[in-house]
Amino acid sequence: MRRLNVALGARSYPILIGAGLLEEAEAVATLRALLPTSRVVIVSNTTVAPLYLAPLTEALRKVDAGVTPIILPDGEAYKTWESLNQIFDALLAARCDRGTTLIALGGGVIGDVAGFAAASYQRGIPFIQIPTTLLSQVDSSVGGKTGINHPRGKNMIGAFWQPKLVLADTATLKTLADREFSAGMAEVIKYGLIRDLPFLEWLELNIDGLMARDSALLAHAIERSCTNKAEVVAADEFETAKDGGRALLNLGHTFGHAIETGMGYGVWLHGEAVSAGTMMAAVLSQRLGWLATADVERVRKLLVRAGLPVVAPELGVQRYLELMSHDKKVVDGRMRLVLLKALGQGVTWADAPGAEIAAAIEGCCHG
Amino acid sequence: MRRLNVALGARSYPILIGAGLLEEAEAVATLRALLPTSRVVIVSNTTVAPLYLAPLTEALRKVDAGVTPIILPDGEAYKTWESLNQIFDALLAARCDRGTTLIALGGGVIGDVAGFAAASYQRGIPFIQIPTTLLSQVDSSVGGKTGINHPRGKNMIGAFWQPKLVLADTATLKTLADREFSAGMAEVIKYGLIRDLPFLEWLELNIDGLMARDSALLAHAIERSCTNKAEVVAADEFETAKDGGRALLNLGHTFGHAIETGMGYGVWLHGEAVSAGTMMAAVLSQRLGWLATADVERVRKLLVRAGLPVVAPELGVQRYLELMSHDKKVVDGRMRLVLLKALGQGVTWADAPGAEIAAAIEGCCHG
Numbered sequence: 001m002r003r004l005n006v007a008l009g010a011r012s013y014p015i016l017i018g019a020g021l022l023e024e025a026e027a028v029a030t031l032r033a034l035l036p037t038s039r040v041v042i043v044s045n046t047t048v049a050p051l052y053l054a055p056l057t058e059a060l061r062k063v064d065a066g067v068t069p070i071i072l073p074d075g076e077a078y079k080t081w082e083s084l085n086q087i088f089d090a091l092l093a094a095r096c097d098r099g100t101t102l103i104a105l106g107g108g109v110i111g112d113v114a115g116f117a118a119a120s121y122q123r124g125i126p127f128i129q130i131p132t133t134l135l136s137q138v139d140s141s142v143g144g145k146t147g148i149n150h151p152r153g154k155n156m157i158g159a160f161w162q163p164k165l166v167l168a169d170t171a172t173l174k175t176l177a178d179r180e181f182s183a184g185m186a187e188v189i190k191y192g193l194i195r196d197l198p199f200l201e202w203l204e205l206n207i208d209g210l211m212a213r214d215s216a217l218l219a220h221a222i223e224r225s226c227t228n229k230a231e232v233v234a235a236d237e238f239e240t241a242k243d244g245g246r247a248l249l250n251l252g253h254t255f256g257h258a259i260e261t262g263m264g265y266g267v268w269l270h271g272e273a274v275s276a277g278t279m280m281a282a283v284l285s286q287r288l289g290w291l292a293t294a295d296v297e298r299v300r301k302l303l304v305r306a307g308l309p310v311v312a313p314e315l316g317v318q319r320y321l322e323l324m325s326h327d328k329k330v331v332d333g334r335m336r337l338v339l340l341k342a343l344g345q346g347v348t349w350a351d352a353p354g355a356e357i358a359a360a361i362e363g364c365c366h367g
Numbered sequence: 368m369r370r371l372n373v374a375l376g377a378r379s380y381p382i383l384i385g386a387g388l389l390e391e392a393e394a395v396a397t398l399r400a401l402l403p404t405s406r407v408v409i410v411s412n413t414t415v416a417p418l419y420l421a422p423l424t425e426a427l428r429k430v431d432a433g434v435t436p437i438i439l440p441d442g443e444a445y446k447t448w449e450s451l452n453q454i455f456d457a458l459l460a461a462r463c464d465r466g467t468t469l470i471a472l473g474g475g476v477i478g479d480v481a482g483f484a485a486a487s488y489q490r491g492i493p494f495i496q497i498p499t500t501l502l503s504q505v506d507s508s509v510g511g512k513t514g515i516n517h518p519r520g521k522n523m524i525g526a527f528w529q530p531k532l533v534l535a536d537t538a539t540l541k542t543l544a545d546r547e548f549s550a551g552m553a554e555v556i557k558y559g560l561i562r563d564l565p566f567l568e569w570l571e572l573n574i575d576g577l578m579a580r581d582s583a584l585l586a587h588a589i590e591r592s593c594t595n596k597a598e599v600v601a602a603d604e605f606e607t608a609k610d611g612g613r614a615l616l617n618l619g620h621t622f623g624h625a626i627e628t629g630m631g632y633g634v635w636l637h638g639e640a641v642s643a644g645t646m647m648a649a650v651l652s653q654r655l656g657w658l659a660t661a662d663v664e665r666v667r668k669l670l671v672r673a674g675l676p677v678v679a680p681e682l683g684v685q686r687y688l689e690l691m692s693h694d695k696k697v698v699d700g701r702m703r704l705v706l707l708k709a710l711g712q713g714v715t716w717a718d719a720p721g722a723e724i725a726a727a728i729e730g731c732c733h734g
Binding site for chain 1: 448452455456459460462483486487488489490491512513514517519520522523524525526527605606692693
C-alpha cells in the first residue's frame, strides 16, 4: 500500500493507493478512524454498485459502521441538480445529521456530485472518496473540486470541499472499459507534459505495460500523478493564483470543454476531449515558437498509443471560440490558455493572438 | 459611521453601520476598493428594489462600477432551488466570471440565497451584503451562513461563505413593516439573553425608543448585536464546537424552526417563531431550576414590548417533537437545546428530560 499526503493545513488528507484496498484491513481501519459517528452514506451508480458496493459495505460492517446506499444512474448526463437533490432527499429521509459521513464510490461524476452534496448538506458534512476509474484516481481525487453541470456550462455550480481520505484501489481498474481507461491516461500524460519531463519519459517507455493494466506500473503512475497534482493544489488551493498555480492543470481543458459542450455532454468522454484539446494546445505552442515539430509529434504519438483521439470534431472555429469564452478560465474577458513552453513546462498564457488560436483549432479538426 | 471588524483570519471583514450609507461617499468607496473588477451583480427582491436599487446603482456608477440587477419575488417561500437557479441563469447569461462581485440588497432571504449563489457559482465569487431589515442587519450579516430551504427542512442546503463587506444602512429600516421590525428585535433581545446582561438591561430601558426607530439607539443596538455575534462566530466559524460555540446563537431556534415548518414557511416570520421559541426555552430553563419566575416574566415582558408573540401555535406536542428532531442541532440522535442558566448566560444542553421539554412546549401554547 502506497500512502501520500495532500498538504492543505487543517484540510490535509491522505491518499492510499494499492490493489484490493476496498477490503484491506489496514485501509478500512484508517477509514473507520476518520468517521465521527458510525453512520455512513455511500453514493454510487448503477454500473459500479453491483461490483463493489457489497464488499465495501461488508468491510464497513465488520468495523461496526452502518451503511445507507444511494444509487444514481451512470453517466455525465446525470451530473445535475436532479441527482444532487436525489442525494439530499435520501439524506433527509434517513434523518442524517452532521455526524454522517458521505462516501463517493465511483468515477468522477459520482465524486463531483457526492462531493458537492457533502459540501452543501447542512452546510457541510465529512466526505471520503473511493474513486473506481483511472481518471478519478489521478484527477478528481486530489484538489477538492466538486460540482454539477448547468445547461449553459460544465462544472458551473460547485464548491471546494476536501475529502478526509481517498482510497485508490487499483483492482477496480480491471473492470474499467478500455475507452474509460484511455480517458484517464489523458490526465496522467498531462502531468508529464506540464511539469514532470522525467515522468513523461517514463510514460513513453511504459505505455504498453500501462495499457495492459500492470498493477505495479499503475500504482506508480497513479502515485506520481497524485503527487504532481497535490503539489500544484497545495500552492493554490482555491485557484486564486494570477499566473500558473492550479490553472496549469487545465492543459487541454478549455479546448476540451468546448468539445464536450459542443457535442453534448457524454458524447465525448472528458479525457477524450482533453486529449484532442491537448493537441490543440501543443499545436498552438508550436505556432508561438515554443515547441518543435518533433515535440508535437511526441505528444501525438503518446496520446495515440494510449488509445486517445488526437483529431477534434469539426464544430467550426467560431463555435469553438464561443464555447471557450464561457469557460471559467476566462478572467475579466481575456481567454487564458495553458500552453507548453517546452515538454514538461506548462504556462498560463492570455496573450495568444486570436488568429493563432483559430488556426490551431482548425488544424486539429482534420486527421 | 460606526465600523466593526469580524475577525476570521484571512476571511475577516468589516461591518459599516450608519444612516444613509447606501449613498455615502466613504462607504461606497470602501465597497468599490474591494471589487476585483468593475462588474457587480445586485440580487434584490420586488419589495426592496423599487426603494433602494436605483440610488445604489447610481452610487456605484459614480465610482465606475457596472451593475446587472437580478430581482427575485419577495418572501421566505422563494428561498428555494428555483430562486438560486434564477441567479445562476442570469449570471451565466451575462457571462459573469470569477471577477464578478455579487451584492445582496434585501433581507435575510435575499442574503441567504444570494450568498449561497456566490458560494457555489464557479465554486465561489466575492460577496457583499447590504441588509435592509433589522433581522438581517443583526443576524445574517454576521457569520457567513448561506443557504436555501428544502421541502423537508429549513436551511438544509447551503454553505459557509463570508462576505467581503457588510453595509448596514439604518435609514432602510424606516420603510420596514412593523411586523418585520419586531421580528428583528427577537434576535437583538437574544444577544442580551445568551451573553450580555448589561445589553439586556439597556434594551429594557430603551425598548420604546427603539420601537420608535430612533436612529442613534438603532445604531447602538445593531453594533452591540453584531459585536456579540462576531465574538461567538470568531471562536467557532464552522459550528464545530462540541459545547457552546455558535450553537448558543440558536436560543429559541429549534422550537422556532418547528413552528415555522409546522405552520408552513412564511406564515410565522422567523423572528416571531424565535420569540415564541425563546419563551419555550425560558420556561424549560425555569422547569430545570435555572430561572426564577420573575426572570421568565422579564423575558416575556420585553418580547411583548417589542411587539412579538409569546404564545406558540397549537401544533400538538408530538408534532413539535417530531419537527424538532429534524433540526440540524440534533447531533448523533440527541436533541441539543439552548437554554438559560441565568439571564445573560446561555448554555447548550442535551440532557433535558423529554417530559420537561413536552411540558414547556405545552405550557407555551396557551395564552
